[in-house]
Amino acid sequence: MKRVLFSMVLLMTVSFSFAQMKIVKEAKRAATDVNPDLRKAEQLISEAIKNPETKDLAETWDIAGDIQKRINAEETKNAFVTKKLDTLRAYNSILKMFEYFAKCDELAQIPDEKGKIKNKYRKANAASLINERSNLINGGVFVFNKDQNKEALKFFATYVESASYPMLADQEIAKKDSSLSLIAYYATLAADRIGDKDAIIKYAPIAIDDVDNGKFAMQLLSDAYKAKGDTAAWVKSLEQGITKFPGNDYFFANLIDYYSNANQLSKAMEFADKMLSTDANNKMYLYVKAYLYHNMKDYDNAIEYFKKAIAVDPNYVEAYSNIGLAYLMKAQEFIEKATTDINDPKYAENQATLKKFYEEAKPFYEKARALKPDQKDLWLQGLYRVYYNLNMGPEFEEIDKLMNK
Numbered sequence: 001m002k003r004v005l006f007s008m009v010l011l012m013t014v015s016f017s018f019a020q021m022k023i024v025k026e027a028k029r030a031a032t033d034v035n036p037d038l039r040k041a042e043q044l045i046s047e048a049i050k051n052p053e054t055k056d057l058a059e060t061w062d063i064a065g066d067i068q069k070r071i072n073a074e075e076t077k078n079a080f081v082t083k084k085l086d087t088l089r090a091y092n093s094i095l096k097m098f099e100y101f102a103k104c105d106e107l108a109q110i111p112d113e114k115g116k117i118k119n120k121y122r123k124a125n126a127a128s129l130i131n132e133r134s135n136l137i138n139g140g141v142f143v144f145n146k147d148q149n150k151e152a153l154k155f156f157a158t159y160v161e162s163a164s165y166p167m168l169a170d171q172e173i174a175k176k177d178s179s180l181s182l183i184a185y186y187a188t189l190a191a192d193r194i195g196d197k198d199a200i201i202k203y204a205p206i207a208i209d210d211v212d213n214g215k216f217a218m219q220l221l222s223d224a225y226k227a228k229g230d231t232a233a234w235v236k237s238l239e240q241g242i243t244k245f246p247g248n249d250y251f252f253a254n255l256i257d258y259y260s261n262a263n264q265l266s267k268a269m270e271f272a273d274k275m276l277s278t279d280a281n282n283k284m285y286l287y288v289k290a291y292l293y294h295n296m297k298d299y300d301n302a303i304e305y306f307k308k309a310i311a312v313d314p315n316y317v318e319a320y321s322n323i324g325l326a327y328l329m330k331a332q333e334f335i336e337k338a339t340t341d342i343n344d345p346k347y348a349e350n351q352a353t354l355k356k357f358y359e360e361a362k363p364f365y366e367k368a369r370a371l372k373p374d375q376k377d378l379w380l381q382g383l384y385r386v387y388y389n390l391n392m393g394p395e396f397e398e399i400d401k402l403m404n405k
Contacts, residue, residue, distance in 0.1 A: 024048045024060050031067045038074060041067045049100070058108035062121045065100035068093040069128055091139030091155070094132045098158050101125040105167040126167045133162060137183060144186065149193040156187035160203060181210035188217050200224040208244065215245040222251065234258075242275070249284045256288050260295060268292055283312040287319055297333075299326040317371040320364045321378040327361035328385060358389045376402070 027044035071093040079085035108119035140155030163173040184206035191199035207217035225234035241251030259268035290305030338350035387396035
């Protein structure tokens, strides 16, 4: 009895597998008939690529890819004959063709029971992909301009990844394709729009070689690492950005900010000096070096480098404001050491020294105000302290009114 039941199970399995293969053949027939029914063919093969009995067969995916190829040809023909084109269907057929032929090639490369690889699909399918590859860009741009960024990412990503398909290896696409880094940038942009940090990390490293957009791709890559909490990768990307795009302040400023917040000021100063060695008159590098000295409470050196930044850019308002602040900090430090005893012989001398700090701060705060009168955070508090300590009645009253608004 057991043998009979077992035979019945085997018979049912074989019959079921045969039925599934019949669907694959039927899908191919529907696509290749004199009067093809491509929608029926697509529906049938969609079932086959999911079914456990047929989804691991290279033939299934070859037929699936061929159906998509025929759908695209049909849409192109319609555009010429009837002037009507289902643009999205045409582009999506190309996208699916790449997916299906790539899967077919992967399965066809699996050795048989004798250890031999018999990939009869590669040559023809590779030619089809090469012929339609540029349309992946057109499809991506089409949906990207409609703000369909998830779909755009699929097109751009497939274009970039296809450059490394084993079935296209002899084409050496990665070496020859001058658009690869640009399309990788488009993929990075689309990924950024949908917040896909993993996709940014995947495609931005290719995009950074693009002449016009590489620095922006590098910024998105750095931001993605930071958002994922990968501090080591974030810092490394900032360092890479400084080296690759020395004229872009984003990487330098963020790296300095990181080291400052991590209380690694000596490391930050090391980078500031390194950048100044490449461009001694870069106002940003000079400003940062001054800023670091300020954080180290080395106010004299801070003032020196803020002044150097101003020498490069006479309208560098933040530098003026920070010089004023440095003098106020020197005053504060001096107050903590100065005598408060009016009978002490040094009292008058200390007061004169203190007054000088406020007098030195005054023109820099006033210059900051003149340059950016609406940006009160750069000068209001500072001038309040300066005018108050210098007993400048009318000037103080005006500032006091602004403070109370």
